[in-house]
Amino acid sequence: MITQYLFYFLTFTAIFCALLVVFSKNPIYSALYLIVTFFATAGHYFLLNAQFLGAVHVIVYAGAIMVLFIYVIMMLNLNKEVEPHKSNIIKIAATVCGGILGLVLIAALRETELGEITEYSNNGIGLIEKLGNVLFGAYMVPFEISTVLFLSAMVGAVFLSKKNIH
Amino acid sequence: MLSTEIIYKIILILAVFTVTLVVALYSTFAERKVAAVLQDRYGPNRAGPLGMFQPFADGVKMFTKEEFIPGNADKQLFILGPSIAMLTCLMTGAVIPWGGDLTIGDYIFKLQVTDINIGILYLLGVVSVGVYGIMIGGWASNNKYSLLGALRASSQMISYEIAMGLALIALVMMTGSLSLGEIVRQQDEGLANIVYQPLGFLIFLVCAFAETNRAPFDLPETESELVGGYHTEFSSMKLGFYLFSEYINMFISSALIATLYFGGYNFPFQHSLGIEGNALSIVQTVVFFGKIFFFIFFYMWVRWTIPRFRYDQLMKLGWKTLIPLAILNLFITGIVIGFKNGFFN
Numbered sequence: 252m253i254t255q256y257l258f259y260f261l262t263f264t265a266i267f268c269a270l271l272v273v274f275s276k277n278p279i280y281s282a283l284y285l286i287v288t289f290f291a292t293a294g295h296y297f298l299l300n301a302q303f304l305g306a307v308h309v310i311v312y313a314g315a316i317m318v319l320f321i322y323v324i325m326m327l328n329l330n331k332e333v334e335p336h337k338s339n340i341i342k343i344a345a346t347v348c349g350g351i352l353g354l355v356l357i358a359a360l361r362e363t364e365l366g367e368i369t370e371y372s373n374n375g376i377g378l379i380e381k382l383g384n385v386l387f388g389a390y391m392v393p394f395e396i397s398t399v400l401f402l403s404a405m406v407g408a409v410f411l412s413k414k415n416i417h
Numbered sequence: 418m419l420s421t422e423i424i425y426k427i428i429l430i431l432a433v434f435t436v437t438l439v440v441a442l443y444s445t446f447a448e449r450k451v452a453a454v455l456q457d458r459y460g461p462n463r464a465g466p467l468g469m470f471q472p473f474a475d476g477v478k479m480f481t482k483e484e485f486i487p488g489n490a491d492k493q494l495f496i497l498g499p500s501i502a503m504l505t506c507l508m509t510g511a512v513i514p515w516g517g518d519l520t521i522g523d524y525i526f527k528l529q530v531t532d533i534n535i536g537i538l539y540l541l542g543v544v545s546v547g548v549y550g551i552m553i554g555g556w557a558s559n560n561k562y563s564l565l566g567a568l569r570a571s572s573q574m575i576s577y578e579i580a581m582g583l584a585l586i587a588l589v590m591m592t593g594s595l596s597l598g599e600i601v602r603q604q605d606e607g608l609a610n611i612v613y614q615p616l617g618f619l620i621f622l623v624c625a626f627a628e629t630n631r632a633p634f635d636l637p638e639t640e641s642e643l644v645g646g647y648h649t650e651f652s653s654m655k656l657g658f659y660l661f662s663e664y665i666n667m668f669i670s671s672a673l674i675a676t677l678y679f680g681g682y683n684f685p686f687q688h689s690l691g692i693e694g695n696a697l698s699i700v701q702t703v704v705f706f707g708k709i710f711f712f713i714f715f716y717m718w719v720r721w722t723i724p725r726f727r728y729d730q731l732m733k734l735g736w737k738t739l740i741p742l743a744i745l746n747l748f749i750t751g752i753v754i755g756f757k758n759g760f761f762n
Contacts, residue, residue: 279556310542314578
């Protein structure tokens with residue numbers, strides 16, 4: 252019973268804050284609402300008993316990525332006063348594009364099958380031991396390859412940020 | 418049973434909360450006394466015997482000061498900043514095991530609010546969210562010094578989180594558990610983790626200093642460069658929250674160092690003393706607090722011994738020394754575990 256109330260609370264928070272991310276005029280507020288949205292999503296993971304995923308979601312998204320976002324916003328000192336005025340053509344184009352995207356999404360979602368909703372809470376698939384065994388057992392090679400991908404992305408970022416490239 | 422459990426948990430949460438606040442309160446006093454001893458002065462000695470009531474006098478002063486919000490500041494965020502700082506530093510106490518089990522009647526009470534099996538991840542999560550208190554407060558002040566302090570704090574905390582996480586991964590690889598209760602129990606059976614992870618401990622210690630913004634890494638609030646750093650514009654209890662959260666962080670990180678690397682509430686030869694059950698648990702809690710107080714003293718000792726780093730030195734230490742060392746530590750730990758499990762045979 253309490254799980255259901257928590258689910259509704261988290262869902263409401265997530266959607267409400269996601270809307271506020273878009274509607275806030277101040278970019279700092281947008282970023283802060285996005286953090287709250289991440290927390291609500293992490294709460295959903297916890298409700299599904301995926302504790303590792305929930306904790307890592309908070310650490311990586313709310314703790315690392317959004318800190319860098321806010322860092323950049325603060326450095327650039329973006330606020331509504333310095334925001335450049337946008338012409339009407341851009342606004343109309345944005346509305347049309349958004350509308351078309353919405354149309355495509357609705358069309359795609361109408362055709363989806365909902366499938367069977369299974370009970371996730373008791374098989375412990377999100378627990379860290381099981382996840383570790385799966386990642387370092389059955390999916391060892393793809394997991395290692397994805398780490399190489401991360402490494403190359405990191406080296407690329409360091410290379411791009413170097414000032415003197417000969 | 419369920420209701421007894423819930424009532425006990427509520428009492429324990431309130432107790433941890435109160436103890437945290439009292440220790441932080443007296444840490445402010447201890448800091449001034451330790452500074453006085455190290456600099457051959459008397460320190461505060463007017464309020465009460467030996468100046469024992471000085472923290473309360475400071476508290477009354479903080480509360481009765483004028484509450485001032487700058488005109489150009491962002492009001493909501495200006496209030497949110499100190500609140501987040503206080504909230505996140507108080508959240509960490511939930512997963513720390515404060516002592517053994519207490520048996521009263523038929524019930525066994527654990528002296529730990531919750532022994533979640535992702536305890537270390539919870540800690541890292543709370544620590545990584547803790548930076549928002551400083552960032553939001555510094556930005557909302559609309560003051561260049563505050564902003565610089567906030568930027569310094571956030572980049573410093575992000576940089577040192579990496580090395581701290583890597584040091585903790587080596588520890589987790591060794592113990593095979595993310596639960597703090599389990600890590601402490603293993604140190605009861607074997608030796609304290611400091612014996613196996615000396616390098617990891619050193620890295621964790623340095624990172625703990627950087628994460629709590631304590632000297633020699635207190636660059637976010639350097640008086641000589643940034644007036645007061647991120648809390649320049651704050652007054653009254655909002656400033657009090659920031660200062661207080663620093664002392665709470667110090668207490669919690671001392672407790673963590675003791676838990677992770679120095680056996681937690683365990684002490685050598687505890688099972689050959691002839692005491693058992695509740696008496697042993699109480700002695701363990703006392704010993705644990707002894708360890709915590711030693712590390713709080715260590716924080717203060719270092720503050721008055723080592724001069725403040727320059728900012729580029731701080732970043733160099735974090736990225737070019739600690740992270741490679743942490744990776745090396747991880748590598749060595751992996752090889753040793755491989756040898757022990759017969760992986761190379």
